[in-house]
Amino acid sequence: MFRRYLQTLEKKRNKINVIRATINHINLEGDDHKSIRPELLYVSGRMFKQKLNIDQLAKWFSPYGNVDVKAYGQNKALVATSNHYCAKDILRAFKQHNTIYVTYYSVWKHSPIARGLLWTGVLLSGSACVVALLTGDKET
Structure with missing residues (x-):
């Protein structure tokens, strides 16, 4: 045995x-x-600057499976789910919710650091193009 x-x-x-x-x-x-493991879920309030209650989110999401909710600022949260079915069920159930918005987490959309780096790159490259056009050879 x-x-x-x-x-x-x-x-x-x-x-x-x-x-x-x-x-x-x-x-x-x-x-x-x-x-x-499934991707993280990103939760934000539908109202501007609406504070999220992490305990309330955990109560709402727990019937769909094991979840771990972590605050990501005052009005945002990240949710780790135990499996893909749990994540899909939460997305489906809260698609039309009146107080929160739930989607998959994207670094480029939801991370302030990544967005800052992206916009810095856009501004620097745009500025370099403008300078190159303005200081280019003006002989015609």
Whole structure:
């Protein structure tokens, strides 16, 4: 009987379970497998500068599966779900919600640092083009 348990556990040998991370486990014998965890969900208030109650969000989302809600500023939150079905169910259920907006998290859309870097690049390259056009060779 004990051998059956050992055979069942053989595929988990030398792997460390990692909870609440982007990967499921760390493989001590080789390369880590690609993550199969769902993307983060981004939650914001529908009203401008509306503060979100993290406990209320957790209560709303918990019937759909295990969720971990983290504040991302005063009026934004990030939600990690346990599986893809949970994420899809939350997106579907809160699509037309009257107080919150839920979507998949995108670094370029939702991260203030990434947006700042993007706009800085746009402004610098635009300025360089304008300077190049204005100071270009004016011989005709």
